Amino acid sequence: MGIRLRCQCGKLQGELDPGGVAARAICYCKDCQAFARFLEREGGLADVLDAAGGTEVAAAMPGALRFTSGLEHLGCMSLSPRGLYRWYATCCRTPIGNTPRNPKNPYVGLVRACLDAPAETLDRQLGRSRILAETGSALAPVKPTPARTAWAVVKIGTMFLRARLGGGYRNNPFFLPGGGAPLRQPRVLTLDERAALTR
Numbered sequence: 034m035g036i037r038l039r040c041q042c043g044k045l046q047g048e049l050d051p052g053g054v055a056a057r058a059i060c061y062c063k064d065c066q067a068f069a070r071f072l073e074r075e076g077g078l079a080d081v082l083d084a085a086g087g088t089e090v091a092a093a094m095p096g097a098l099r100f101t102s103g104l105e106h107l108g109c110m111s112l113s114p115r116g117l118y119r120w121y122a123t124c125c126r127t128p129i130g131n132t133p134r135n136p137k138n139p140y141v142g143l144v145r146a147c148l149d150a151p152a153e154t155l156d157r158q159l160g161r162s163r164i165l166a167e168t169g170s171a172l173a174p175v176k177p178t179p180a181r182t183a184w185a186v187v188k189i190g191t192m193f194l195r196a197r198l199g200g201g202y203r204n205n206p207f208f209l210p211g212g213g214a215p216l217r218q219p220r221v222l223t224l225d226e227r228a229a230l231t232r
């Protein structure tokens with residue numbers, strides 16, 4: 034059974050095949066924190082970050098996701114000219130996910146806030162284990178998880194290669210077919226805008 038993807042107001046919806054999720058993670062990096070503040074500042078969810086500044090994501094193959102309604106509400110930003118594309122719902126500023134700039138790198142880190150399923154369902158479908166990434170920039174002490182992280186890197190790498198070699202990477206709902214251009218022109222923050230969001 035698929036996991037429903039839904040922005041907070043419900044205009045943007047989609048479905049995720051849990052088989053396309055390689056790992057779950059909580060990322061404490063400053064960029065993920067800045068993205069959450071970017072959305073929050075302009076009226077988005079206040080509770081994307083956990084108490085230590087972590088964002089929970091599901092590391093997935095983009096081909097495992099399809100949008101089913103409200104695609105016109107999908108927006109894109111980037112914290113710098115070379116930063117990840119960070120996708121969100123423009124209607125209610127719910128974060129959706131982060132992708133590399135090149136769709137030949139088939140990866141999306143889907144933010145927990147857009148997955149419309151209770152914790153128990155996600156635990157059952159995706160496994161309970163989460164890796165903790167970039168713990169050095171957490172806002173409160175968190176323990177790194179090196180063994181789990183190594184295993185997740187292998188799983189993500191295997192999926193990545195399969196999508197790359199098997200051509201599955203061409204199925205990426207965040208990019209236009211063929212050319213490699215993102216579905217939306219990203220809004221790239223200026224250095225000042227970014228600094229204002231970074232702690």
Ligand SMILES: [Zn+2]
Pocket residue numbers: 040041042043044045106122123124125126127
């Ligand atoms: Zn919305």
Ligand SMILES: [Zn+2]
Pocket residue numbers: 060061062063064065066167
């Ligand atoms: Zn991060």
